Amino acid sequence: MSDPATDPVGLELRGVTKRFGSLVANDAVDLAVRPGEIHCLLGENGAGKSTLMNILYGLLQPDEGEIVVDGVPRQFAGPKQAIEAGIGMVHQHFMLVDVFSVAENMILGRETSRGGFLNLARARRRVRELSERYGLRVDPDAKVEDLPVGVQQRVEILKALANDAEYLIFDEPTAVLTPQEIDELIAVMRALRDEGKAIVFITHKLREVKAIADKITVIRRGAVVGQADPSDSEAKLAEMMVGHEVSLLVSKEQREVGDVRLRLEGLTVAAPNGSVVVDDLDLEVAGGEIVCIAGVQGNGQSELAEALVGTEPISRGRAYLDDRPLNRLPTSRRIELGLGYVPEDRQHDGFVGSYSVAENLVLNSYHSAPYARGLALQSQVIADSARERTAEFDIRTQSIDTPVSSLSGGNQQKVVLAREMSRPLAVLIASQPTRGVDVGAIEFLHQRLVEERDRGTAVVIISTELDEVAALADRVAVMYRGKIVGIVPPNTSREVLGLMMAGVSADEARQSAETLTIEQSGESEGVVT
Known part of the structure; x- marks a missing residue:
């Protein structure tokens, strides 16, 4: 494990800023990661974590600031240059070709040929070698589409290791894993750390941070708000993430069920x-x-x-x-x-982004009383109801006429729940x-x-x-x-x-x-x- 007092910094972000129009996704972010360290980047969804890592992997370019690898300032026009600098990324949504085998996925983009044919034998040997070395059990000839999700993730990790990555980024890697697969992933990450790899682990899950982190950097609204210790309570970490005290317990009493x-x-x-x-x-x-x-x-x-x-x-x-x-x-x-329904993809199925808060709150009942009389909408009734619901559900918006697309994810979800639960x-x-x-x-x-x-x-x-x-x-x-x-x-x-x-x-x-x-x-x- 890394000793911060003596180990050199291997990977640094210095003053990295990224803007999308008027939105500042990353605001002068400083981050230092040492070899032999699991560094957790903790923040809410939308805090800017993935944007920052996409900059580090060359998928995005910063508007300001610099990336320093092994003491040398670098500019990445794309992932290929980041990979050449020793950076690998295990994406939240796997970057694998389902109909290809594990070995074929391993050499995708870096194919070598022998006599005009792909050298798959070499790729198979590489899969077996890395599998044994890191305890990542994978059949090199298995088709990716036939593999469980947890094994597909191992293939993603092997791809990064096959490129001789010394700096590994894990972007929300546990989202699709069972608890046992999460434990296996944590064991793999610890083995990589103990071999001297530097790992950046992006997550919003407090339990996982406390289980694996050597160091924690908390990011909120695109900016670093402080460092935390893995021994800190989940309540303290949550408070750093959101900027105020929150309760992590649900108040729920037992009750008799009905029919x-x-x-x-x-x-x-x-x-x-x-x-x-x-x-x-x-x-x-x-x-x-x-x-x-x-x-x-x-x-x-x-x-x-x-x-x-x-x-x-x-x-x-x-x-x-x-x-x-x-x-x-x-x-x-x-x-x-x-029947009330809150869909899993609110942006696709839950609301119409260009419609106002008020319009979305009556999206499934606008044609019925009291919101309509015949073919005519009752605008005042819709507005009055919208004000009541925004207050009741704590929907934070400048106005009930604001387009829902401009709200934060949490407030968008409150709009969906308010609509479904107000009848x-x-x-x-x-x-x-x-x-x-x-x-x-x-x-x-x-x-x-x-x-x-x-x-x-x-x-x-x-x-x-x-x-x-x-x-x-x-x-x-x-x-x-x-x-x-x-x-x-x-x-x-x-x-x-x-x-x-x-x-x-x-x-x-x-x-x-x-x-x-x-x-x-x-x-x-x-x-x-």
């Missing part, structure tokens, strides 16, 4: 290519409870939500809302029956309700979801964030490859949930977790201190 309001019987949804993405799913959600659907993204959760709201067809099975069959009903009729609901489906939202807004949104439950609404939350699941759920349903592998209480351990997210049944996951605990206990008893 079943959402019932799914053998629900099956097929993708456009015919493959089954939601497979014979049974689920009941009662009024007055929150059921969280957990799982690694891409296991049918998105398609399930879209089928329930009516934007994707149900192939087989039935869905009922308060005992009314939904299968043949259009989305508009489902909304009239009390009587039977069922609320909220998909990734706090994605891209700052810590302070998360606290508010969580409390509103609990209040909706307490009104007697059946709430279904789809989330990949296990901390969010544990905080909100009355029951947790884990999805894997379109099926629910088990329904468990919210106090279920992360180890058990992680195994279930990999397809293990609830009973088998509990047994495996118990066995592992016993083995670890035996090992610790055998250690002489």
Whole structure:
């Protein structure tokens, strides 16, 4: 591990500034990373972390400031020059060609030939060599599209190491991993650090920062606001991120549930290519409870939500809302029956960015009383309602006439929730309700979801964030490859949930977790201190 007192700085950003029009994404940022150090860059979504790293990797050029590598000022016109300087990047969204093998992806962009043919044998040897060296188990001949997400990430890491990277950037690397895969990634990062690699780890997840960081730099609104220590509390780190004290706990009391309001019987949804993405799913959600659907993204959760709201067809099975069959009903009729929907991609599906706050708040009810009389909109009623909702949901905007596209991510999400939760609901489906939202807004949104439950609404939350699941759920349903592998209480351990997210049944996951605990206990008893 690095000793800050004696180790030289290997990688520096000095006064780096990046503007997009009037928006200052990075404001005179200084950052120093030493070999043998895991340096966490902590900040909210939209704080400027990824922009800064894209500058470092040559994907963007700074307007001011400089990059210094091994004491030499450098300018990167593109990633190729950054790679030549020893910088590698593991992207949040993998930069792999799905139909190519691991070995083919490894040499993509740096192909070598022998007799006019690609030298794949050399690439395979390189994959095996690096896999053994760093404990990254990967079959060089496997097609990327056939690999689990966690293994695809290993391929991304191997690509960077194959380029002899000494400085590795991990951009939100745990977003699509199970807890066990996160633990494996942390072990790999520690091994790389111990070999002398310098690692920049970008994240907004406090638990991960405390688990792995040697040093923490906190960035807020594009500027560095200070350094933190891994021993600092999560509350202190959160306060540095947002600039004020926040509560990380959700106030939620146990309550009696009511009648079943959402019932799914053998629900099956097929993708456009015919493959089954939601497979014979049974689920009941009662009024007055929150059921969280957990799982690694891409296991049918998105398609399930879209089928329930009516934007994707149900192939087989039935869905009922308060005992009314939904299968043949259009989305508009489902909304009239009390279905609320918070989509996972708010910018694409949740609002119209060029419309005002007021217009977006009535987007699914503008044609009905009291907002319309015949064909005429009631502008004053819409405006009065918008003022009430912006106050109630703490939507921070200059005016109700401001376009929603100009609001922060958290305030955009508040607009979506305010629209859906300002009418009587039977069922609320909220998909990734706090994605891209700052810590302070998360606290508010969580409390509103609990209040909706307490009104007697059946709430279904789809989330990949296990901390969010544990905080909100009355029951947790884990999805894997379109099926629910088990329904468990919210106090279920992360180890058990992680195994279930990999397809293990609830009973088998509990047994495996118990066995592992016993083995670890035996090992610790055998250690002489």
